Amino acid sequence: MRSVRAGREVAFIALNDGSCLASLQVVAEAGMAGFDEVCRLGTGSAVVVHGVLRPSPAAGQAVELAAERVEVIGPADDAYPLQKKRHSFEYLRTVAHLRPRTNTFGAVFRLRSSLAQAVHRFFAERGFLYVQTPIITANDCEGAGELFRVTVLDPDQPPRCNGKVDFGADFFGQPTGLTVSGQLEGELFAQAFTDIYTFGPTFRAENSNTARHAAEFWMIEPEMAFADLMDDARLAEEFFRYLCRHVLEDCAEDMAFFDAQIEKGLLERVRTVAETSFEVMEYSEAIGHLEKAPVSFQFPVSWGLDLQSEHERYITERVVGGPVFLINYPKDIKAFYMRLNDDGRTVAAMDLLVPKVGEIIGGSQREERLDLLTGRMAGVGIDPASLWWYLETRRWGSTPHAGFGLGFERLIMYLSGMENIRDVIPFPRTPRHAEF
RNA sequence: UCCCCAAUAGCUCAGUCGGUAGAGCGGGUGGCUGUUAACCACCAUGUCCCUGGUUCGAGUCCGGGUUGGGGAGCCA
Numbered sequence: 001m002r003s004v005r006a007g008r009e010v011a012f013i014a015l016n017d018g019s020c021l022a023s024l025q026v027v028a029e030a031g032m033a034g035f036d037e038v039c040r041l042g043t044g045s046a047v048v049v050h051g052v053l054r055p056s057p058a059a060g061q062a063v064e065l066a067a068e069r070v071e072v073i074g075p076a077d078d079a080y081p082l083q084k085k086r087h088s089f090e091y092l093r094t095v096a097h098l099r100p101r102t103n104t105f106g107a108v109f110r111l112r113s114s115l116a117q118a119v120h121r122f123f124a125e126r127g128f129l130y131v132q133t134p135i136i137t138a139n140d141c142e143g144a145g146e147l148f149r150v151t152v153l154d155p156d157q158p159p160r161c162n163g164k165v166d167f168g169a170d171f172f173g174q175p176t177g178l179t180v181s182g183q184l185e186g187e188l189f190a191q192a193f194t195d196i197y198t199f200g201p202t203f204r205a206e207n208s209n210t211a212r213h214a215a216e217f218w219m220i221e222p223e224m225a226f227a228d229l230m231d232d233a234r235l236a237e238e239f240f241r242y243l244c245r246h247v248l249e250d251c252a253e254d255m256a257f258f259d260a261q262i263e264k265g266l267l268e269r270v271r272t273v274a275e276t277s278f279e280v281m282e283y284s285e286a287i288g289h290l291e292k293a294p295v296s297f298q299f300p301v302s303w304g305l306d307l308q309s310e311h312e313r314y315i316t317e318r319v320v321g322g323p324v325f326l327i328n329y330p331k332d333i334k335a336f337y338m339r340l341n342d343d344g345r346t347v348a349a350m351d352l353l354v355p356k357v358g359e360i361i362g363g364s365q366r367e368e369r370l371d372l373l374t375g376r377m378a379g380v381g382i383d384p385a386s387l388w389w390y391l392e393t394r395r396w397g398s399t400p401h402a403g404f405g406l407g408f409e410r411l412i413m414y415l416s417g418m419e420n421i422r423d424v425i426p427f428p429r430t431p432r433h434a435e436f
Numbered sequence: 437u438c439c440c441c442a443a444u445a446g447c448u449c450a451g452u453c454g455g456u457a458g459a460g461c462g463g464g465u466g467g468c469u470g471u472u473a474a475c476c477a478c479c480a481u482g483u484c485c486c487u488g489g490u491u492c493g494a495g496u497c498c499g500g501g502u503u504g505g506g507g508a509g510c511c512a
């Protein structure tokens with residue numbers, strides 16, 4: 001129950017089961033048994049109503065339920081923390097066990113569910129194999145500092161060997177942690193199934209305190225064999241625009257709510273992306289635009305430096321005025337697995353930049369040539385022995401392949417207008433927060 | 437991790453020059469013949485985040501801490 005409006009002769013209950021934003025109007029008349037009790041029910045109560053659905057004589061709803069009997073299943077007293085008024089998102093985070101009962105969080109989590117199903121449908125329609133990559137991994141190639149350690153050793157008295165903790169005595173016989181990405185395993189599967197995708201939780205122990213970072217979040221990572229960077233960009237564009245169209249069509253009521261209550265102009269923004277084809281721009285060209293820009297940036301711009309958020313937004317908002325792929329970044333600012341271009345100084349990387357948020361998708365063509373890959377790993381200090389299985393795919397039947405990653409929460413934020421990642425995750429995990 | 441801001445009633449907030457606490461919403465009570473986060477009247481809200489200091493006197497000024505938020509870095 002969202003609210004009760006009681007008069008002497010008639011009472012109205014706004015009843016919501018979470019299936020959609022709109023509540024059902026229940027009408028109870030004074031002659032009904034238990035009418036007085038119904039009038040005293042508080043927001044948050046659970047009831048079962050028996051009655052007749054009929055056209056509503058008043059504006060505001062097409063139909064209403066004329067109650068014949070109201071069963072109070074679970075009453076709620078006046079200490080119920082949610083009132084029939086607007087609360088701050090900060091406050092609602094402290095009652096995350098109850099906030100899905102609000103209009104905004106109802107809309108957010110319906111959108112999240114619908115989007116997850118649309119992601120699977122998109123790839124299923126295109127014959128992609130869905131692979132569940134491991135949550136626990138011994139793969140520390142992306143930097144052990146940000147990995148959550150997984151261990152069964154006694155933290156007070158771990159076994160030691162030469163003064164160091166002996167992970168050889170641990171459950172897996174080696175140091176393990178929670179995965180930071182399923183990409184490397186996804187690449188292995190692409191060499192068998194051609195087109196695959198992962199969609200699952202990932203973890204970062206980074207002490208990030210921002211509205212866009214969480215310690216536990218979900219990522220979508222497709223990988224295609226026999227594909228180059230432009231194939232990758234085409235898939236990313238098709239995927240992103242598919243999801244925009246999906247929420248406009250299948251979540252229309254909730255999207256209208258976001259447009260009215262969360263971000264004015266959201267519908268127009270999402271429609272534009274759904275209808276516009278994306279541009280492609282070389283990193284070098286972007287640097288040229290930024291160097292000539294008639295605005296002053298906080299961070300410096302020159303060839304070889306990574307782009308900051310302010311630069312990305314300038315390119316997509318001011319130069320292009322829409323979504324744009326930036327491609328072919330300097331190799332020194334990108335990951336070791338990205339394919340070296342023929343110029344020898346850039347790699348086949350792409351970032352999709354969109355107005356308002358900047359980068360939303362990052363991807364690349366992968367280095368399929370064994371000698372160049374081992375060379376890059378040596379250059380950045382990664383021991384090839386630790387990734388022997390990854391390298392073996394380059395030894396036998398190696399194909400050109402490419403893929404990208406999309407942070408699921410950032411997609412939801414983009415499509416809902418919600419500005420804090422803590423408010424698009426049912427029970428968010430951030431530094432010092434693992435309640436609920 | 438760094439920088440900045442904030443913390444006052446259940447919630448959202450105001451609180452002037454340092455002089456002993458306010459509003460709206462919510463709640464309670466009553467009223468109301470169909471409401472739309474109903475409306476009208478009345479009633480009660482309190483460890484002013486904690487701690488130390490300055491002062492005759494601190495919600496207000498200063499130091500330390502805690503918690504929350506914004507930004508940056510890292511990135512998704």
